[in-house]
Amino acid sequence: MTEQSVVREKRAVILLSGGLDSATVVAMARAEGYSCYTMSFDYGQRHRAELDAAARVARDLGVIDHKVIGLNLDGIGGSALTDSSIDVPEAPSEGIPVTYVPARNTVFLSLALGWAEVLDAQDIFIGVNAVDYSGYPDCRPEFVAAFEVMANLATKAGVEGKPFSIKAPLQNLSKAQIVQAGIQLGVDYSLTVSCYQADDQGRACGKCDSCRLRADGFAAAGIKDPTRYF
Template sequence: MSESKRAVVLVSGGLDSTTVLAMARAKGFECYTLSFDYGQRHRAELFAAERVSSVLPDVAHKVVKLNLDSIGGSALTDSRIAVPEEESEGIPITYVPARNTVFLSIALGWAEVLGSNDIFIGVNAVDYSGYPDCRPEYIKAFEVMANLATRAAIEGHKLNIHAPLMDMTKGEIISTGLKLGVDYSLTVSCYQATEEGLACGKCDSCRLRRQGFVDAGVADPTRYIS
């Protein structure tokens, strides 16, 4: 496979990014999955990211360690802030400051090293929690910046950031993934999952995930605490 068909895929271990990985592979990309140990409280997602990558024989997986918990500011990185279990207005406290910007920047660097022109990310602007770095305007702006920032782009190798889930509902995402053979029992989406990967069933991410399976008309394979 030529280098032009290599892609870096951001994989969190959750439902959305696992679907994106399947979509990238279906398009013929040789996938290099990238996860981040960034100080998140829900570390079960790291094991899930490794699982969804390891079941695919042609996928190379990398974990980069960061310390976003050193700046805090989010219920996902600061144990003193409770993960909300009720819906709220505005940008929720589970938003991690600059997370996607940091993640995409590192993905951009790895893509350039690999000779890849493509990065896939599972952001979504329909069934999501209101995070500003999940909007289409943000993805487009980052792509513009990326093509100003790299030697590869200056030498004529335009970088493309793919966000194929952007306009899909959670139910549509699940239906798409099932058609591509995704095993959602391997994934973890919960913001406060146990070390064993059991989901709370109460946080915003769990609510969106559960409703997605209802909308898709299929059984929910998620393992809940109760």
């Protein structure tokens, strides 16, 4: 590859959790002609099945590089996903649920921003959704827009005229629409894990909020959900 072709390469850093939404976003970015660089986080979550799923998705969708960054969000706790003393709820709750992880998307996007600056990639993709979601404040369009403003104030690239764009292509899609889009783009959803409390084999509980949203999305799309349950 020549130096000139490297400069022209359209690169994107994509947050990849190993779940349905983020896998779809990788496929969308690839379809738009991006060279995809994916980032996952070992942040002290209840299970590693989603990290294994992220690695599978990255391989299947042909990303250029897939990084797993170690964090210690369980050190501050405050979430059913990082604190084993807090039960994962198995029924819808009012307000922001206990599965919300304090500052998670802010931290994740900040690290993705750092890698994007190193890669000379101006686009960062995240699979947040404001239609079929659990009510997390860091999934709202206002958050995405505010982070983009901050990214361009806080970076060398931003202040030197290479602005970053935070892309959330699923923002206004229903879960059914996300599934349909992914199927059209060739996403193998059997590789993904969405459950908040999956076992070591990646099998889902079928009871948590994430399982419910996923199952409802596949049902509404009229597509069989390949999720395995324990």
